[in-house]
Amino acid sequence: MSTATVAAAAGNYLSTPTLDAESSNLLQTISSHGGYAYVRMSTLAASGDFRAAEAAREMAWEQLHSGPWHSVLPAWRDAYSMACLHVAKFHYRNGEFKESLRVLDLGLIMGGVLLKKDLESAIEIVTAKSREKESEGFEKGPKCKFVEEGDEFDKEEVLRVLPEKSLSSKIVVKKSGLSLEGFLREHFLSGSPVIISDCMAHWPARTKWNDMDYLKRVAGDRTVPVEVGKNYLCQEWKQELITFSEFLVKIQSNDSSSAVPTYLAQHQLFDQINELRKDICIPDYCCAGGGELRSLNAWFGPAGTVTPLHHDPHHNILAQVVGKKYVRLYTSSVSEELYPYTETMLCNSSQVDLDNIDDGQFPKVHDLEFLDCILEEGEMLYIPPKWWHYVRSLTISFSVSFWWSNSESSDAS
Numbered sequence: 001m002s003t004a005t006v007a008a009a010a011g012n013y014l015s016t017p018t019l020d021a022e023s024s025n026l027l028q029t030i031s032s033h034g035g036y037a038y039v040r041m042s043t044l045a046a047s048g049d050f051r052a053a054e055a056a057r058e059m060a061w062e063q064l065h066s067g068p069w070h071s072v073l074p075a076w077r078d079a080y081s082m083a084c085l086h087v088a089k090f091h092y093r094n095g096e097f098k099e100s101l102r103v104l105d106l107g108l109i110m111g112g113v114l115l116k117k118d119l120e121s122a123i124e125i126v127t128a129k130s131r132e133k134e135s136e137g138f139e140k141g142p143k144c145k146f147v148e149e150g151d152e153f154d155k156e157e158v159l160r161v162l163p164e165k166s167l168s169s170k171i172v173v174k175k176s177g178l179s180l181e182g183f184l185r186e187h188f189l190s191g192s193p194v195i196i197s198d199c200m201a202h203w204p205a206r207t208k209w210n211d212m213d214y215l216k217r218v219a220g221d222r223t224v225p226v227e228v229g230k231n232y233l234c235q236e237w238k239q240e241l242i243t244f245s246e247f248l249v250k251i252q253s254n255d256s257s258s259a260v261p262t263y264l265a266q267h268q269l270f271d272q273i274n275e276l277r278k279d280i281c282i283p284d285y286c287c288a289g290g291g292e293l294r295s296l297n298a299w300f301g302p303a304g305t306v307t308p309l310h311h312d313p314h315h316n317i318l319a320q321v322v323g324k325k326y327v328r329l330y331t332s333s334v335s336e337e338l339y340p341y342t343e344t345m346l347c348n349s350s351q352v353d354l355d356n357i358d359d360g361q362f363p364k365v366h367d368l369e370f371l372d373c374i375l376e377e378g379e380m381l382y383i384p385p386k387w388w389h390y391v392r393s394l395t396i397s398f399s400v401s402f403w404w405s406n407s408e409s410s411d412a413s
């Protein structure tokens with residue numbers, strides 16, 4: 001969008017005739033679901049009163065949290081998005097751009113698909129205005145890098161934080177300049193993991209994402225979901241919504257010896273922040289098997305984040321953009337010896353805590369063969385579907401995962 005278009009659209013957003021048309025469409029959609037509450041809520045949101053719009057947003061928010069996520073009626077998600085658009089409009093008009101962005105992001109993250117485009121264009125407009133305001137007093141400081149080149153590791157030191165037996169047996173094979181045909185024949189079809197080096201040098205992200213100022217500039221005021229706690233299988237684990245700037249401060253002040261890392265994990269950040277999407281490229285390998293991309297996820301956090309042993313149904317290219325990670329892989333044929341949880345929600349996760357294996361409870365794990373590696377900056381790891389993986393970050397780390405499935409795959413969700 002050119003500056004002029006943004007300015008024109010901003011004018012539109014200020015008077016919002018389009019938004020009200022959208023509201024009445026939505027009102028119809030919602031009414032067709034028959035609920036009086038929806039109708040009342042939508043009327044509230046569309047009224048010209050800030051408090052009414054906030055009340056509508058709260059009403060929809062309560063509905064979103066009234067039971068398991070999959071049982072929430074889609075109309076409530078759309079209603080939530082609509083209320084967010086209205087609330088954000090008031091903040092925008094008051095020049096409260098950050099607050100406006102926060103509300104719009106909540107609409108994107110928690111809301112439905114019906115008004116996604118409206119939320120995105122509103123975000124573009126508010127961002128442009130907010131930057132205009134900020135650039136008035138903006139002075140560029142020295143580049144602040146997360147991970148310095150040549151930050152070499154002491155292997156002994158690394159081994160101290162890794163699970164027992166790490167880096168002592170089979171290391172994942174590493175190939176540079178792997179052709180698509182070679183990937184297909186030697187890895188995709190046989191289901192065998194590989195590290196592909198030298199294939200991300202052209203990604204703008206490789207230089208940009210190690211720069212704290214850049215991330216702050218393009219995403220600082222955006223709200224993102226983060227995980228707080230040892231890992232998602234622990235009791236004290238929770239999710240929070242914070243701004244990217246707040247998250248960057250946490251990452252930088254994180255002392256990896258402290259037990260509670262904050263992790264922006266498995267979030268579809270590139271659907272949310274278009275400028276970051278432009279910094280990455282979809283690897284050609286992801287079209288292997290005539291497949292379809294299922295999701296692109298960001299994994300960004302300090303040293304010491306752990307994703308416990310689990311498997312996913314899709315092919316996966318895990319691309320390491322900033323920093324290093326330790327990855328351990330077990331083939332799918334040893335699933336039983338890894339003691340998966342029996343509850344449906346967790347059945348792709350192992351009950352075994354590799355950082356502290358209870359040999360009495362899980363006697364079969366100790367002797368299982370595995371592959372492992374340190375995934376270095378600029379490398380991609382292919383993880384075949386159903387392979388178990390455990391991942392621990394060794395530095396501040398930013399990775400992107402590309403999940404795809406064969407077109408005929410039955411378990412593609």
Ligand SMILES: O=C(O)CCC(=O)C(=O)O
Nearest residue numbers: 299307312318391399401
């Ligand atoms: O990087 C991580 O922490 C986990 C990545 C992962 O589980 C995945 O890409 O499927």
Ligand SMILES: [Fe+2]
Nearest residue numbers: 310311312389
């Ligand atoms: Fe995974």
